[in-house]
Amino acid sequence: MHELICATSSVSFNSLPSSPVNHTFYDTTRFTFRFLKNKHIASFPCMRAQQSEATDGSAINIASDDSKVDALDIKESKVKNSQIDIAATQGIKIRRRPPTGPPLHHVGPFEFRLQNEGNTPRNILEEIVWNKDTEVAQMREKKPLGSLKKATDIAAPPRDFIGALKASYEKTGMPALIAEVKKASPSRGVLREDFDPVEIAKAYEKGGAACLSVLTDAKYFQGSFENLEAIRNAGVKCPLLCKEFIVDAWQLYYARAKGADAVLLIAAILQDLDIKYMTKICKMIGLTVLVEVHDENEMDRVLEIDGIQLIGINNRNLETFEVDISNTEKLLEGERGEKIRQKGIIVVGESGLFTPADVAYVQEAGVKAILVGESLVKQEDPTKGIALLFGKDISA
């Protein structure tokens, strides 16, 4: 039932066969056991890299300098813990990575860790973020930041996302539309079988959308960066929002290189400092930032950050999928609404908008733009879908 895996501390990998069996750890049904002396092999990314080289058959030696490694071990765990502490003080419940912290128990020469629920995502947002972390690490390896920066430099110049929203609002007197090119979602499944992203984007533009949002997450939303690029290259003039789960600054450069004019930063998964730092990078490379909030705490955090011009209020709770459009009103009431007006921030009402009454309701609450996917993408003709949503033709 429980498996015990041992390796000696002064192991020299070139003395072992190339099979990983001898020097990897086995997560068994409930417990992971390993010799204490070797704990660093699993603990450090650099060691892990060396380990995988060994599995390729190349010869490597890992010097056993336990004191140095232990010091690093402590440092790594401290950094992790302090990040968790910061997130906690900011009220962030989403854990950015599985908590593979120090072992819980020492038994004689072994350490053992209960393979507890802590290493299982607690909700869909956490699952998405953990997957994204791995996905981004793999993409980064294929396209390091240096080459990506060059691609960013030669990308077509960014379009004015906020300018397009303002112009539309002024023209129609109604919230500017950010229409979303969305094939599927974890909560609703596939929204449209005959999904042609370019055709849908063109239909949105024709119907009077000010900007477009393009889902690029493949695993949960069946989106792609190819869709973003294809829409950009098809002559669509609306500025494009790259709808991604951004967890790493690398993704900002990637989005810009693929033709995005704006990106979404989700306050539920990013600490204040991440939002500040990423906003600075976006400014440098010409990307507009839309910061998404879902509750009062996230709104208050974001209102403390300088330079935020666009805030999206998501009516969908990404942890439970519950949608409630009164959330927009709730977050714009009283002092918060006042502060937003004073700062000249444009608020975008996001998710769950289906009817002219819904649009009127969030407009009344104070939004100057809306982000809509499902109700438009499901329409046979998305152009007509826009007129139905607004109760009139807004394309003229």
Ligand SMILES: O=P(O)(O)OC[C@@H](O)[C@@H](O)c1c[nH]c2ccccc12
């Ligand atoms: O399809 P809807 O209910 O109109 O929602 C669109 C958009 O708000 C939603 O897709 C969204 C809002 N924030 C997100 C963050 C990630 C993925 C998707 C989203």
